[in-house]
Amino acid sequence: MSDAYVAIEGGRVIEARARAPGTTRGELVFTTAYTGYEESLTDPSYEEQILTFSYPLIGNYGVREERFESDRVHPRGVVARELTDDVAEWLESEDVPAVDHLDTRELVTGIRDEGAMKCGIAAGPDVTEQDALDQLDQCKHMSDHTDIGSQVSVGETTVYNEDGDGADVALVDCGAKGSIVDSLVERDATVHVLPYNATADDVAAVDPDLLFISNGPGDPQNFEQAAEVVDEYAGETPLAGICLGQQVIANALGGSTEKMEFGHRGVNQPVRDLRTDQVVMTTQNHGYTVAEPGDLEVTQINVNDDTPEGLENDDLDIITRQYHPEAHPGPHDSLGFFDDVLAMTEN
Ligand SMILES: NC(=O)CC[C@H](N)C(=O)O
Numbered sequence: 535m536s537d538a539y540v541a542i543e544g545g546r547v548i549e550a551r552a553r554a555p556g557t558t559r560g561e562l563v564f565t566t567a568y569t570g571y572e573e574s575l576t577d578p579s580y581e582e583q584i585l586t587f588s589y590p591l592i593g594n595y596g597v598r599e600e601r602f603e604s605d606r607v608h609p610r611g612v613v614a615r616e617l618t619d620d621v622a623e624w625l626e627s628e629d630v631p632a633v634d635h636l637d638t639r640e641l642v643t644g645i646r647d648e649g650a651m652k653c654g655i656a657a658g659p660d661v662t663e664q665d666a667l668d669q670l671d672q673c674k675h676m677s678d679h680t681d682i683g684s685q686v687s688v689g690e691t692t693v694y695n696e697d698g699d700g701a702d703v704a705l706v707d708c709g710a711k712g713s714i715v716d717s718l719v720e721r722d723a724t725v726h727v728l729p730y731n732a733t734a735d736d737v738a739a740v741d742p743d744l745l746f747i748s749n750g751p752g753d754p755q756n757f758e759q760a761a762e763v764v765d766e767y768a769g770e771t772p773l774a775g776i777c778l779g780q781q782v783i784a785n786a787l788g789g790s791t792e793k794m795e796f797g798h799r800g801v802n803q804p805v806r807d808l809r810t811d812q813v814v815m816t817t818q819n820h821g822y823t824v825a826e827p828g829d830l831e832v833t834q835i836n837v838n839d840d841t842p843e844g845l846e847n848d849d850l851d852i853i854t855r856q857y858h859p860e861a862h863p864g865p866h867d868s869l870g871f872f873d874d875v876l877a878m879t880e881n
Pocket residue numbers: 579748749750751752753754776777778779819820821822823
């Protein structure tokens with residue numbers, strides 16, 4: 535008898551060990567990152583997903599709040615080969631069910647071969663296989679979480695570094711990682727963090743030098759208001775975006791997005807810059823991608839699968855990245871992105 539069960543799309547149930555009790559459901563995705571579990575678990579882009587790790591030991595260096603990317607854990611459940619007590623206790627205190635002692639190599643290769651899948655989890659002393667299957671039954675497709683922005687965004691505008699000497703940045707918070715704000719503040723910017731559904735008038739009230747669309751969870755097509763704001767401001771104010779931000783900006787400017795098989799999640803995704811031919815290592819966490827760039831030029835691509843990693847429009851002053859230049863966690867190769875986008879405010 536097990537005290538935890540993981541039910542995956544198709545109806546298979548895998549036995550596991552309960553590490554934080556409860557029942558939960560979400561889209562099961564894997565990350566290949568071998569460090570950065572605190573940052574990943576607090577990344578709002580994982581909202582409504584269940585995160586599994588291909589790296590077998592999660593928690594080796596403890597849990598420290600200074601490494602958090604937001605004020606709570608976002609995946610709805612966690613699956614690992616082995617979780618340390620530190621991480622298990624943290625997840626239990628956050629009411630996020632977690633399980634370990636199962637073959638995550640098999641799970642990860644299954645997702646790689648068949649794509650991201652729906653998943654139900656039941657963990658705790660009295661749970662049954664049926665409890666996990668019931669969760670699986672209720673699991674929605676990511677694109678059907680149509681108001682996911684409201685689950686992760688600030689309720690009202692919040693200003694960081696109010697007296698900064700640099701640019702005024704309006705950051706539309708679709709589920710922003712804290713280190714994006716930090717990266718801008720470190721460069722003297724004043725960052726006005728606006729709710730995901732901010733209107734063009736809300737942005738006008740800030741009178742920004744740069745409009746920045748953040749990362750965020752789910753399907754970029756569910757962030758229509760952010761796309762409307764982009765449409766309004768393109769050509770008027772320099773524009774930047776990271777991850778979901780790139781996708782929203784492409785959608786707003788005549789492009790399109792689509793769901794990937796299993797996405798990119800890890801800290802060693804190689805990206806080639808088509809203008810300089812330089813390759814950088816990047817941190818990534820996304821399940822959708824830009825299919826058509828619309829009015830933007832593809833300036834960077836993923837070396838593994840040629841998907842667009844960077845989009846630019848020099849005339850309109852727009853630079854976007856699919857990966858995470860803020861590098862929390864991950865390699866620092868692309869921190870210069872923040873200098874490049876702020877340089878657009880000086881033109
Ligand atoms: N990190 C992100 O911003 C993720 C973007 C989007 N939710 C995706 O899965 O593609």
